[in-house]
Amino acid sequence: MADFFEELGKRISDVASDLGKKTEDTIEIQKIKGEIRSLKRANDRDLMDLGRMVYDKFQKGEIPDTDYIDLCDNIEKREEEIERQEEEIVRIKEDI
Structure with missing residues (x-):
């Protein structure tokens, strides 16, 4: 019976460890995705600025x-x- 509880405890420990690792990985992935979004937004801002300069x-x-x-x-x-x-919007609003 003691072997059963030891084995059960080991399995629970392994599962908890796996879940902890998966949670850490998920958090890290979300952090990286956030950094990617931030970099993309910075590129979009720079491209818009570049476009404005060309248009000017x-x-x-x-x-x-x-x-x-x-x-x-x-x-x-x-x-x-x-x-x-x-x-046209202004004109329509004036007619109301």
Whole structure:
């Protein structure tokens, strides 16, 4: 009977150890995923800043590359459409 309890105690200890290890691994994975998300957000911010700088140069006529010009033209058209849409919202609100 003592062997049974010793074996049971050993198995419980092994299971607890395995669960502890899995929990540590899960926490470490979540920590790494958090760091990855943080790095990606930093890259996204830098890319947005870079895009703004290129767009600012476009507006000043300082961009010679036609690929950039096409993208900037598209952005400019969308900005104009956004402005029209916002004016439409104001107009609709005034009619209410």
